[in-house]
Amino acid sequence: MLGSVLPALIVFIFISFSPRDYKLTFLYDIGLTEKSYKTLLDKFYSSENLDKLTAKLKGNELNEYWQGIIGSNVKFEVSPSYFRNNAAKATDVENLQKIQEVTGTLLAMTITGRPEREMQKFSSIVRDNFENILPIYDTKQELNTTIIDLKTEMADIEENKFDLELELKKKKAISEKLKKMEPAESNNVPGSIVLQFSRVDQNSEYLPLAYQIQATDANIIGFEETIRAKQDKYDYYKNLLSLNEMLFNQVKDKTSSYYTIQEFRSSLTDTLNNYEDKELIDYLNAYIKKIENMISINTPVVENPRISSIDKSARKKSTVVFAVLLMITTLTAFLLEGIQKRLVQT
Numbered sequence: 001m002l003g004s005v006l007p008a009l010i011v012f013i014f015i016s017f018s019p020r021d022y023k024l025t026f027l028y029d030i031g032l033t034e035k036s037y038k039t040l041l042d043k044f045y046s047s048e049n050l051d052k053l054t055a056k057l058k059g060n061e062l063n064e065y066w067q068g069i070i071g072s073n074v075k076f077e078v079s080p081s082y083f084r085n086n087a088a089k090a091t092d093v094e095n096l097q098k099i100q101e102v103t104g105t106l107l108a109m110t111i112t113g114r115p116e117r118e119m120q121k122f123s124s125i126v127r128d129n130f131e132n133i134l135p136i137y138d139t140k141q142e143l144n145t146t147i148i149d150l151k152t153e154m155a156d157i158e159e160n161k162f163d164l165e166l167e168l169k170k171k172k173a174i175s176e177k178l179k180k181m182e183p184a185e186s187n188n189v190p191g192s193i194v195l196q197f198s199r200v201d202q203n204s205e206y207l208p209l210a211y212q213i214q215a216t217d218a219n220i221i222g223f224e225e226t227i228r229a230k231q232d233k234y235d236y237y238k239n240l241l242s243l244n245e246m247l248f249n250q251v252k253d254k255t256s257s258y259y260t261i262q263e264f265r266s267s268l269t270d271t272l273n274n275y276e277d278k279e280l281i282d283y284l285n286a287y288i289k290k291i292e293n294m295i296s297i298n299t300p301v302v303e304n305p306r307i308s309s310i311d312k313s314a315r316k317k318s319t320v321v322f323a324v325l326l327m328i329t330t331l332t333a334f335l336l337e338g339i340q341k342r343l344v345q346t
Helices: 002-017 034-044 047-059 069-073 083-089 093-100 116-180 209-254 261-272 278-297 313-345
Strands: 022-028 074-079 106-113
Touching: 022 116, 034 074, 034 116, 047 116, 069 106, 106 116, 116 209, 116 261, 116 278, 209 261, 209 278, 261 278
Parallel strands: none
Antiparallel strands: 022 106, 074 106
C-alpha cells in the first residue's frame, strides 16, 4: 500500500519544497479580432522571433528561460475572451464571420519564471520584443500590401488610358467636321419646338450647329483634363511605389536582426530629408504619424506591474487527490485479488 502512495508523496514533497514560480502581467489597450489575435500569436511564436528572443536571453545570461518560452513562460490572453463560446453558437457562415470580427478590448501578456530577482530582467526582454520587434513584422506586411495596391491602381490607369485617348481623338475629329459644316438657315428651323436635355454633352447633335461645336469643344476639354489628372495620379503613384519599395526592402533586409520599430521611425526622418516633392513629404509625414501611433498603442496600461508569486495550493490538492485515488484503486485491486483466490480454493 505504501508503495502505491510513495510516488505521489514524493511529488507532494517536491512541490512543497521546490522554489516558487513568479509572474507579472502586462495589459495593453489593443483592439484585436480573433483573426488578428491568432496572427499575433503566430508572429510571436515564429521560429524567427524566438531565435531573436533566444539570442537576447542568452546574451543576458538567462539560459534557463529561453527553453520554456514556447511552453509556459509567456502566454497571451484577450479579454473579454468570448470568441470561442460565441463561435460555438453560430448557426451559419454570416454569423460566424460577424463573431470573428468582434474586437477584444484588452490584451494580457503574462510572463512566469524564477527566481524572483531575475524576473525583472527576463520580463523586460520579452516586453521589448513584443513592443518593439513584433510591430516590424506588421510594418513589413503593410508596406507589401501598399505596394500591391499601388500597382493595382497604376494598372487600372494604364488599362483605361487607351479608351480615354481614343474617345478624345473621336471628339476632336467630330469638332473639326462640325466646324466645316454650313449652318442651317434660320427660316427653315421651326420656332415652336422646345428641346429639354438631361445632359447636353450626350445630346448635343440636336442643338444648333454653333452650340454643337461649343458643346463638343467643352467635352474635349473635359477629356483632356481627365487624361491629364489620371497621368498626374499615375506619376504620383509611381513615386509612392518607389518610396514604399525602398522602405519595404529596408525593413526586409533588417528583419532578421534585432531591428526595432523605433529605429525604423528614426530612419524615416532621414528619408524625409531626401525628398523635396511636397506630395511625397506630406505622405511621409502622415506615415511617420502612423508609425508613432503604432508605438503609442504598444504601451502597457501599467508601466511597472507587480511581480507576484504563484500559489502552489492547487497543485498540492491535485497531488493529494491523486494519492487518495491511487490508494483506493490499489485497495480495490487487492480485495478483488483476495476474493478471486478464495473462489479458486473453493
